Amino acid sequence: MSTTEGTQLKAKDFKGKVNPDWCPGCGDFGVLASMQKACAELGLQPHQILTVSGIGCSSNFPGFFNSYGMHTLHGRSLAVASGAQLANHELTVIATGGDGDGYGIGGNHLTHIARRNVNLTYVVMNNQIYGLTTGQISPTSRPGMKTKSTPFGSVETPINPITSAIMAGATFVARGFSADGKQVTDLIKQAIQHRGFALIDVFSPCVTFNKDNGYDFFKPRVKKLEDEGHDASDWKNACEKAMEWGDSIYTGIFLQREAPTLGDCEPVLDAGGPLSQRSISVSKEESQRIIERMM
Amino acid sequence: MSASIVYDYAIAIGGAAGQGIATPGNLLSRIFIRRGLHLNAYNAYQSIIRGGHIFLTLRARDGEVLSHGDKLDLLLCLNQDTMDRHLCHMGPGTHVIFNSDTIKPGEAGEGVNFCGLPIKELTNDNRNKLVQNTVAVGAIVRLLGLEFSVLQEQLEQQFQRKGQAVVDENLGVARAGFEFAGEHFPAASNAMPMGPKPLAVWTGNEALAMGGAAAGVKFYCAYPMSPSTGVLHWMAQNARELGIMVRQVEDEIAAANMAIGAAAVGCRAMTATSGGGFALMTEAIGMAGMMELPVVFINVQRAGPSTGVPTKTEQGDLWQALGASQGDFQRFIVAPTDALDAFKTLPELFNLADRYQCPGILLSDLLISEGTFSADPGEIDLQPEIDRGKLITEDKEGLEALDSAYLRYQVTDDGISPRALPGTKGFQHVLSTDEHDEDGVLISDEYTNPHKRRRMVEKRSRKFDNLESEISAPSLEGAADAQVTLIGFGSTRMVIKEAIEQLAEHGVTANQLAIKWIVPFHGEVVSEIMGKANKTIIVENNHSGQFFRYLRGETGVSADASIRKYDGEPFMPHHIVDGVRELLAGDAKLYVPDQEIMV
Numbered sequence: 001m002s003t004t005e006g007t008q009l010k011a012k013d014f015k016g017k018v019n020p021d022w023c024p025g026c027g028d029f030g031v032l033a034s035m036q037k038a039c040a041e042l043g044l045q046p047h048q049i050l051t052v053s054g055i056g057c058s059s060n061f062p063g064f065f066n067s068y069g070m071h072t073l074h075g076r077s078l079a080v081a082s083g084a085q086l087a088n089h090e091l092t093v094i095a096t097g098g099d100g101d102g103y104g105i106g107g108n109h110l111t112h113i114a115r116r117n118v119n120l121t122y123v124v125m126n127n128q129i130y131g132l133t134t135g136q137i138s139p140t141s142r143p144g145m146k147t148k149s150t151p152f153g154s155v156e157t158p159i160n161p162i163t164s165a166i167m168a169g170a171t172f173v174a175r176g177f178s179a180d181g182k183q184v185t186d187l188i189k190q191a192i193q194h195r196g197f198a199l200i201d202v203f204s205p206c207v208t209f210n211k212d213n214g215y216d217f218f219k220p221r222v223k224k225l226e227d228e229g230h231d232a233s234d235w236k237n238a239c240e241k242a243m244e245w246g247d248s249i250y251t252g253i254f255l256q257r258e259a260p261t262l263g264d265c266e267p268v269l270d271a272g273g274p275l276s277q278r279s280i281s282v283s284k285e286e287s288q289r290i291i292e293r294m295m
Numbered sequence: 296m297s298a299s300i301v302y303d304y305a306i307a308i309g310g311a312a313g314q315g316i317a318t319p320g321n322l323l324s325r326i327f328i329r330r331g332l333h334l335n336a337y338n339a340y341q342s343i344i345r346g347g348h349i350f351l352t353l354r355a356r357d358g359e360v361l362s363h364g365d366k367l368d369l370l371l372c373l374n375q376d377t378m379d380r381h382l383c384h385m386g387p388g389t390h391v392i393f394n395s396d397t398i399k400p401g402e403a404g405e406g407v408n409f410c411g412l413p414i415k416e417l418t419n420d421n422r423n424k425l426v427q428n429t430v431a432v433g434a435i436v437r438l439l440g441l442e443f444s445v446l447q448e449q450l451e452q453q454f455q456r457k458g459q460a461v462v463d464e465n466l467g468v469a470r471a472g473f474e475f476a477g478e479h480f481p482a483a484s485n486a487m488p489m490g491p492k493p494l495a496v497w498t499g500n501e502a503l504a505m506g507g508a509a510a511g512v513k514f515y516c517a518y519p520m521s522p523s524t525g526v527l528h529w530m531a532q533n534a535r536e537l538g539i540m541v542r543q544v545e546d547e548i549a550a551a552n553m554a555i556g557a558a559a560v561g562c563r564a565m566t567a568t569s570g571g572g573f574a575l576m577t578e579a580i581g582m583a584g585m586m587e588l589p590v591v592f593i594n595v596q597r598a599g600p601s602t603g604v605p606t607k608t609e610q611g612d613l614w615q616a617l618g619a620s621q622g623d624f625q626r627f628i629v630a631p632t633d634a635l636d637a638f639k640t641l642p643e644l645f646n647l648a649d650r651y652q653c654p655g656i657l658l659s660d661l662l663i664s665e666g667t668f669s670a671d672p673g674e675i676d677l678q679p680e681i682d683r684g685k686l687i688t689e690d691k692e693g694l695e696a697l698d699s700a701y702l703r704y705q706v707t708d709d710g711i712s713p714r715a716l717p718g719t720k721g722f723q724h725v726l727s728t729d730e731h732d733e734d735g736v737l738i739s740d741e742y743t744n745p746h747k748r749r750r751m752v753e754k755r756s757r758k759f760d761n762l763e764s765e766i767s768a769p770s771l772e773g774a775a776d777a778q779v780t781l782i783g784f785g786s787t788r789m790v791i792k793e794a795i796e797q798l799a800e801h802g803v804t805a806n807q808l809a810i811k812w813i814v815p816f817h818g819e820v821v822s823e824i825m826g827k828a829n830k831t832i833i834v835e836n837n838h839s840g841q842f843f844r845y846l847r848g849e850t851g852v853s854a855d856a857s858i859r860k861y862d863g864e865p866f867m868p869h870h871i872v873d874g875v876r877e878l879l880a881g882d883a884k885l886y887v888p889d890q891e892i893m894v
Contacts, residue, residue, distance in 0.1 A: 021740050047690075047720045050560070055728075062725045063737055068717035069725035070559060071737065072552065073582050079549040083556025083564070084717070086540055087514050091560065091718055112545040268540050275540055276561035276716065277688075280511025280681060286537060287677035290505065294495035295328075295672065 008043055011036040016064040027204030028058045028125050030178035035065065035094070035123070037181075038188035049092045052081040054101035057132045058125035058204065061096040075106030082118040082262075088274040089263050092192060093120040100130050103139040103159050110199075114168035117196040119261040123188065124161065125178070125204035128213045135209035145212055161201045162242035166235055166255050172198035173238065174253045177222050178205070179215055183251060190253065196261045203251075218249065225252030232256045302332070302488050305354040305364050306435065309381060310373025313345040315425045319371065319432045320351045320667075322449045324496055326441070327355040328669050329449075331490020335360035336667035339864065339894035342521070342605040348376055350894040353667075357488050360669070361793035365869045368483065369438065371431050372398055380893055382407075388484060390438055394427045410434060410480045417471040421464075429465050433472030440486045443473050495672045499663035500525025500567075502634040502670075503593060506641030507565045508537055509677040512591075514557035514564040516542040516550045518572055521605045522661040523595035526567040547572035551579035551592065558583070558590045559726055561688070561716040563645055567593035570612045571602060573619070580654050581620025586726040587704070587712070587755065589648035589655070589684075591641065596660040598863045607863025608661035610785060610836040613813065613845060616656045623752070625759045627655040628813040630785030634668045635675075636811070642679035647765060650684035651758045652714060658813070660836070662865045663786045685713040691721030702733040706750055710757030762815040769817060771824060773806030779875055780828035782854060784810040784842050787834050787866065794871035803875060813845070822850035832878055834858045834871055858886045864894065 014036035022028050039049060049067035053059035055074035062069025068091075072080045077095045085093040102110055102124045113120075129147065130136040136149035140161065144153040165173045172194040176184040184202060191198035203222075205214045230252065231237055238254040263269050272278055282290075306323060308316050320336065327334045332355040341347040352363045370385055372378040372393040378401055385391055387406025395411030403409065412434060414427045429450075436446045446469055454462045497505070504526045507515065515534075517527045527543065534541040540557075544550050547568050554564040568576065573594040583590045596612045598604035616628050627647055631637035637659060648655040691701075703724040705712040712733075715722030725731070729739035730748055738747050771780070773795060781791045788809035795805045808824055810816075825831050825846075831854040835842045838861040847853050858874035860866055870888035878886050 017734060017736055045720070046723050047718060050717045052556070060737065060740065063727075066723055068723050069735075070556070070586070071725055071727040071729060072555075073578055073728055076548065076552040076579065076582075079544075079552035080556035080559070083514065083516070083553030083558075084560045085556075086542070086553075087557035087562040087564070088560040088718055108545055109549055112549070266540065267535055268538055272538065274560075274718075275513045275538070276557070276718075278513065278538065280513060280563060282509055282511075282537065282677045284678070289536075290508075290533070290677060291495060291672050291675055294497055294501075294670070294675075295493060 009040050009045065011040045014039050014046060014066045016066050018063055020064045021060065022057060023208045025207040026057070027127060027178035027202070027206070028061070030181050031123060031125050031184060031202050031204055032061065032064055034181050034184035035188055037185045038192065041185070042189055042192060044092055049094060050084055052077045052084065052093065052095045054097040054106060056098035056101045058096060058098040059101055075101055075104070076109070077101065078106060078109040078113045078122060081120050082113050082116070085118055085120045086263060086266070086275070088276040089119065089269060090274050094192070095120060095122040097124060099124060099126040099128060099140045100138045103161055107139070110165065111168040114165050114170035114197050114199070116262045117169065117171055117259055119196055119263055121188070121191040121198045121200070123200045123202060126161065126201050127204050127206035127210055129206050129210040131206045131209050142212060147209070160242060161199070162254050163239045165199045166238055166242070170199050170255070171196040171257050171259050172253070173255045174198070174200045175251045176200055176202040177218055177251050178202050179219065180222070180251070183224070187253065194256065196259060221247060221249045222251050223248045225250050225254065300356060300358045302355070302357040302485060303364070304368045304483070304485065304487070305352060305366060306369045306371065307350060307352045307367045307381065308371045308373065309348065309350045309377030311345070311376070312340065312343050312347050312349055314373045315428050316349050316351050316373065318425070318453070319428045320353060322432050322446070322453060323353055323435065324667060325449050326436070326445055327353070328494040328496045330487065331492050331494055332357055332487070332669070333360045333490070333494065334496060334667065334669040335363055337363035337662070337865065338665060340606050348380065348894060350377070350381070350892070357490055362790040362866070362868055365867050369435065371435065373428065375399065384892060390480065390483065392431050392434055408481055410438070410476065412472060412475060417475055418468050421468065426468050429468045430472035433469035434476035434480070437473045437476035438480060438483050440482050443470060446473070494669040495675065496667060496669055497634060498525055498665060498667050499634040499637055499659060500595070500665065501529045502638040503567065503641065503659060503664065504529035505675070505677065506638040507591070508533065508539065509638070509679055510642040510645040511563045511681055512539060512565045514540045514554065514562040515566065516544050516553045517566050517568065518544060518547045518550050520547070520569045520572045522597055522665045523567040523569050523572070523593065525664060526593065547575040548579065551576035554590050555579055555583050555586070555588055558588045559586070559717065561686070565591045565593065567595060569595050569597045570599045570615060573612065573615065577619040580626065580656070581622060581624060582728045583654040584620065584624030584626060585728050587652040587714070588726070589645070589652055591644055591648060591655045591657060593657045593659060595664040596658060604863045606661070608836060608865050609861065609863065610660055610787070611841065612658065613784070613841040616658055616813070617845070619656065623756070625651065625653040625755060626814060627653070628658065629655070630658040630811055630813060631663070632785060632788035632809055632811055634663060634666065635670055637663060638675065642681070646680070646682040650682055650711070652684065652711060653758065658785055660786050685711055687713050687715035687722060688719055690719055703735045704731060704733045704751065704754070706733055706754045710754045759815065763817050766812045766815060768820040769808055769810050771806050771808055774804055775806070777804040777806040777829065779803065779805045779830045779832055779879060780808055780824070781805055781832050781834055781871070781875070782808045782810065782846070783834040784813065787836065790866045790868055791834055791871060793868040794875070797868055797872045798875055801872065801876060803879065805875060816849050818849045821846065822852050825850060825852040825854065830855050830879065832856045832858060832875060834866065836860050836865065856884045856886070858888065860888055862890045864890045864892070
């Protein structure tokens with residue numbers, strides 16, 4: 001996390017250049033508001049933050065948020081974000097996107113960025129549907145779900161992002177519900193403050209294309225882990241809670257543990273500040289050493 | 296052969312993977328360069344860790360070595376298979392060295408010196424299977440007319456890490472081979488000279504990695520893929536000393552996108568792969584074009600399509616580089632002609648990529664990348680000029696956090712917009728893979744605006760208006776009025792040069808137009824040269840004439856004929872000589888040489 005400097009900003013100072021183009025009622029509005037609030041409360045400055053998204057409705061996020069941003073290819077936000085984070089580890093890097101982007105086309109990167117424990121925060125606005133392509137199943141769609149690509153109902157087992165991330169070695173794994181802005185804000189703050197890779201899967205209902213998993217579905221079911229006295233240091237317990245999908249669906253921090261980040265394990269970053277700000281010239285001594293070894 | 300060359304000697308070592316060909320190869324290479332002889336080594340191998348057939352050719356000359364050559368002077372057979380395959384290529388006065396305990400000599404042509412080494416006897420029944428290699432190197436050093444001390448120095452260097460006992464064992468068996476050869480075999484007729492000064496040695500991949508380091512690469516990531524992996528190995532080995540972040544990542548898609556992330560925050564970033572990995576990178580290359588970010592992508596070409604022949608060379612990815620990624624966007628494409636050129640090209644490519652804010656593609660191939668070459672240490676400049684272009688790295692003070700005065704994609708006369716790096720106060724913007732306006736705001740969604748789209752397309756394309764002036768124009772090498780002009784791109788330059796020397800001996804005058812820069816391209820210059828030539832022949836390492844078609848497209852001129860090779864093996868000089876003579880004599884438009892050495 002970056003150091004605080006300048007005046008304390010308010011959530012509105014993190015408002016981007018344009019207004020969101022999401023459908024009225026989209027869950028993503030809540031996530032955006034929570035992110036703005038979290039960054040203000042953490043005392044961050046917009047230029048210290050890099051938001052990186054992929055493609056999808058939720059991936060338009062960086063345009064609606066005042067910080068440096070990258071709106072990248074479908075599924076590639078985590079790869080781009082980790083390159084940026086390693087190249088300038090003083091930036092607060094936040095990746096944002098949807099379930100298709102992060103768990104479908106980009107699923108491979110999630111596994112590897114998690115096991116490497118790259119110090120960045122990943123917020124997935126999970127609506128269990130492909131919205132921008134006008135309604136097809138996503139990797140988190142429930143079995144039996146009828147969409148334009150599954151008119152007779154999906155026959156596939158959905159991915160569980162929480163257990164997947166835990167198994168991959170993520171050190172901070174949480175779930176939120178966009179209608180509970182206070183909780184999401186709190187989770188984002190903790191995720192940014194966490195040293196290492198932090199995944200927050202946020203139920204962010206698509207009011208246009210997903211009639212199965214809207215606000216009415218989640219509201220009676222979501223239960224906070226903290227109310228159950230959940231021990232977030234126990235991965236087995238975390239997985240057990242994450243597998244529940246019925247009358248109770250848990251939100252909160254499933255797992256948090258301390259582990260060295262990839263940057264911590266990389267001696268190149270030990271001293272000298274961000275790589276991106278260092279002199280790029282090879283010194284005369286280094287040059288001579290290299291040539292001597294070739295002789 | 297040029298008049299000044301008095302020494303030109305080629306040693307081939309053949310065996311199966313796992314038989315330890317690399318060690319005698321390294322020992323001999325080091326001996327050559329220490330004496331100041333020039334070296335060109337080509338290793339023909341397969342995608343196998345144990346077994347198969349490996350054939351390493353080391354050619355030493357007392358002047359520039361342009362290729363691995365046409366002839367073999369000495370053949371070291373580490374197994375029967377090598378004897379059976381290659382004895383037929385050995386001519387009068389050559390030496391064939393083998394373990395006479397296990398390998399039977401075949402039927403040779405006149406004047407071949409069979410040099411059987413009774414390995415068991417010479418090594419007191421040493422059971423180490425690799426011992427025959429060291430005995431053989433001892434024998435070779437004697438046949439070359441060198442003192443044993445020359446080999447001793449190299450053996451001590453090679454084995455010192457394994458302890459004195461290993462050094463002594465190797466010295467003992469090497470001396471046995473050295474002495475046995477002195478007593479039983481005729482020495483090579485041509486004594487090995489000394490060059491004016493010791494030379495350095497590197498592979499093409501090492502040259503590429505060092506070129507990146509010299510250019511100031513601080514972020515290198517890759518997924519291993521033959522024949523590009525040597526770049527990753529050099530980078531990983533030198534990362535800590537040079538302060539370079541080197542990462543092996545989950546796939547080439549990640550490699551390309553991570554490099555883009557690193558470039559976006561201001562690092563010089565590079566990745567290398569081969570054709571298949573490059574195919575996976577292509578979507579990201581387009582993103583670098585759209586975001587206007589400088590990143591360098593190296594494609595070390597191998598025989599394709601698909602997984603193709605992983606350990607064989609080809610120039611088959613020219614069209615892939617030209618067409619990498621959807622849509623129109625600006626990219627540099629350069630095909631260096633040899634290892635030193637590859638090294639020197641990278642800083643130049645990075646400077647251009649930074650100044651024009653777009654991706655750069657470097658096309659190498661297995662021949663350059665995995666070849667081992669001598670180099671003049673005085674030519675290896677690791678401190679080249681660096682130009683990062685229009686960068687903003689100073690904070691803007693006294694402004695509100697949201698600053699509308701700065702436009703990341705400002706429409707300018709030259710199309711280049713000043714680039715503020717993330718972390719710099721007061722210049723926040725979004726780099727977007729979707730089309731965007733001057734301010735980086737998407738125009739792909741509800742804001743789509745055909746006029747804005749046109750302005751942005753034209754702004755980006757203006758960067759490449761009249762870009763040819765940034766690079767030197769290709770020119771004819773050799774006599775202007777030659778009977779034939781040979782045209783190639785990238786790695787064929789050297790072997791064509793040698794073929795031209797040989798053609799002169801056959802009374803054919805030829806010159807060469809070697810093309811290095813594909814984009815930008817000096818179309819008018821090339822078209823003028825082609826128009827004035829008596830006969831143009833394009834030499835390229837692929838089947839469909841990718842370069843022939845590119846030249847025709849850019850110049851409107853069709854070359855008269857082509858020499859193409861697509862069997863996985865590189866051109867040998869005589870392949871081109873035979874082709875030129877046949878094409879000059881008849882009406883054929885295409886000559887495809889036959890690869891005689893079966894590897």
